[in-house]
Amino acid sequence: MPTPLSYDQELLDAIPLPMFLLDLDGAFIRANQAFHKFIGFTDEDIAAQGVYELLDPDNASRHRQYDHHLLRDGSVRPYEGSIRGTDRIVHSVVFRKSSLHSAVGEVTGIVTNIVDLTDLKNIERALVASESQKKAILDGFPGLIILFDSNLSAVWVNDNVWQRVDQPIGNQCHHIICGHDRNCRSCTVPESLRSGKVTIGVQHLEAEDGSDFYYEVIGTPVKDELGDIESVIVIAREITDRFKLEKQLRHAQKMEAIGTLAGGIAHDFNNVLTPILGYSEILKLKATHLGLEDETFREYIDEILQAGKRAKNLVEQILAFSRASEQKESLQYIHPIVKEVIKLMRVSLPTTIQITQEIDEKCGAVSVDPVQIHQVLINLCTNSADAIGNDHGTLHVRLGKAPVLPDETEQWVELCVEDSGCGMSKELLDRVFDPYFTTKEKGRGTGMGLSLVHSIITRHGGRIDVVSEPGVGTKFSIFLPPVAKDTTFDQVVKVDEVIGGEGNILLVDDEPQVVSVTGELLKSLGYRVTGLESSIEALSELAKNPDDFDLLLTDLTMPRLTGIELCREVKKIRPDIPVLLFTGYSERLMVEDARDAGIDEHCLKPVSLRDLSRLVKKLIGTSRSASQ
Template structure:
């Protein structure tokens, strides 16, 4: 029994030695009570440079620098470990090749059961990179202090929590006229006008900064010679790690002669904020539209199946038609949201302008309100325009809303369209060709020439803070230019504004019908289709539509589950996979399937236009929400 324990202990000791020797980021070795090295691991060999045979039996003080050895640091480390139970410290050490490294050292005494010191366990870690980073940071901080001190265009100084100055830079000395010894220790209210001091402005600035995280203001301040200057002031609180207010950082700039330039800078900052807000709203809108597309896919799919299986009761059919029309309105809404979020591909088609305007007239009237009249005027021989229907609707709504805002006391908006021909490109900003000019005219405040010149610039807005993004007209401009047309503004102060959308003419007679129909469908029957979607409702709806077409369906709620279907050996003729799935998206799944079966047809179902790369860009796309007819068409395309 004792022999077994001895054997077990020997095995454990052997494994422990193997573990220690496998560590390469730490030097772990033993020294006897006199400091002689008795063991050596791979980590010590790696960053100290000595082989085990070279170092065993040597005194560990050889790793110390000459000044540290003369100062007795090696023995002091052992004495500390012995008396206090541990030594821990950092310092420069010497490698075999004479180079130095910064080390973190821990020494623990090894005491046997009888209480006798049998040696020490020493762990050393190479922290040279961290030390260099600290030195770099220290140097950077010194350079920053020098930089602050050398700045002459800004007064930069610190305040104690109660407002007394604690330092003073050259910019403060230049702008305010005081030398450091004249102001350090004094209260910063000395720079305020008597009226502002009586009104409590200095303390209000500190209170606002502490409460709101920042105080910023423009006001008159006093120089040493008694003259005043218009100052732009920023006060930021400085908080300690425990939440204690340590003081304030105060930056003052003399803007007496550059107020106009500062105003332009503030406009730019506001534009940046608005752009960030628009980006966040766009991302939110795109996500919501994607989820709605999934819901609408389920609703429309089930309505199609129900329509096939119910009786010809006109009341029931009317209910189904009404539900379908409601769902299609939802489709239109999600398309607008995706267009706003720029997550929809630009899809050009022939568009009848009168029909488009008629379709959104109700929405326009409800948006414009009772004080604004709406009138439409269309040429009787108006050609269809080549445009993206949803984007064009959005552009008209945007222009109509702008027109409404330009008529706070009410007025009239006229939406009109006419045919135009450009025959001389040299005299026009448009290429030679036929165009439809769609215009939105209001009787509002109008714009002066300066405002008109900047109206289509990104971030430019004449509306108040928080009321306009400054992106509306620039988005319309970019959309129309992408179509090959032009966006032109005409305006006169106190008369009104006309916004013209010049759109290329489409091929006559090519306008697509918008009536909901149930056309005859021909499909390839009897396919074994693997359907993959993490949304169980969409998965069920798609499966039912496919089964109704005579196909056999294999369902999977994830990419991993889909691949298991392949591993199980099931016969699969076609794969229809959702794009937006967790862990493994549709593109990744398609790549994995292509690696297994290069010729297997794959269809990507998506709620919005993702950015795709590689071979998946050539795969058939099934846009959500889809109908059974769409399924038939895309399956036929995939199985060619």
């Protein structure tokens, strides 16, 4: 009868898997070269100590139990174990056992082959670790990541989606991202499936409380091995903050554009206004001196002056809005300003609007430009009156101490304008401070009023809040920072009267009408005037007679020699002569250059007779006092 010993050793050695043979009693018969190479023991070592005692001594009985089951049942399933190899590494292996038969079919022993799974296990562990890392990355992404099939049904999502939707798998794109059951008209994801290109879109969502959210949605198509599009990966992340910042940037760019426009037109426009206002004041003076009693004639002059002043105020509003005009702040109690505006509103608004007030005169002083605060309050009251319209309504103005917030140490001053008008929707509130935005009928509003208010209050270091409800009304709340309690301050400056004087003034402006009207105004105040239209001629005239003039009054923008350059040259000839600079456009850099050049005062055209008299009197008086 053939025995296992007749098994061909060469055939065993040709098998690359480690293999060994046992007889029916479990005694070691032989093994192939792959087995010896794997474990590093000789046949003699194995026969003496036992194969399982050398391979896996802790589990020797387990291996023999599998052998017993094989001989009893004729088969046994593969099972895993571990073996320390010659490389001193513990290898993960699979033991596969089968019966060894004689030529007549009798079971004569057991053949065991060993499959080394170490590399496979390492790959599996690496794959598991890789998948775990990828999952952590995808789940840690601050947004939604979804794999959609060609029908835009979700087949895989990250954890953020599970937190957002109860059962996202199988749901459609619009349900997961937008939360509704209809297709999104602005969605770009289907385009990724159609075109095979990456698409980027923005979805606008509205929460239950009415707040707006914005999501950036990126669709990336996935192709199979044939290049056909089989799915799309969608990444959606909230960009509400970025959207708001972009909106603020666009708003700032609008401001910058307006500033550029304002600077470009202000100079020329103010040069046009100067003779209109100047000659109107001269007409009014002459009418008084000549004793003209025609009230209609005087009313015509007043109307011309009022129209010119409105045009001047419009330019000042644009310049203030664009930050091109210089802010003249001083410490003020602002309750006189508030009372003055309320008084003006009472006579200008219809009697159907009831004006109420609540003014705390001891609410504290603030550092403000009184003219601009007056302008702010006028704009807010006018806006409220327009919101009430022809209906009966109430306009309430309150000045007092603002509630102290947790992060504030001092009490701010609060100025409120509240009306019972038509109110505004949330969409209108979002745009209420945008330049040129208005809800008024064409021709009734410029859209600059509230933008100007916002600009002025922001530059004063304050803030403005607005609350509105359609059909109920609107409340604007202005908060101005306080000043130290021991700081001295002035009451609102009272208007000075026209002041005459004596002296010889050298006047230069490249606009003939400006030279003419300014000269007439100065002469009406009692001054002698030498008017020239060229800065070069003015320099020559002063060089010939440097002591004949008490004041140089010059325009800023002139050909060949600007007002600042003229001042520098004049100061070389006569350092003590006072210089008054007129300009149609005031800019901070220009003011600094003017001071460096030795210019004593500057004034924005068109200037009123009152302001002109005050400036000239101040400069000539100071100069004569210094020379005595």
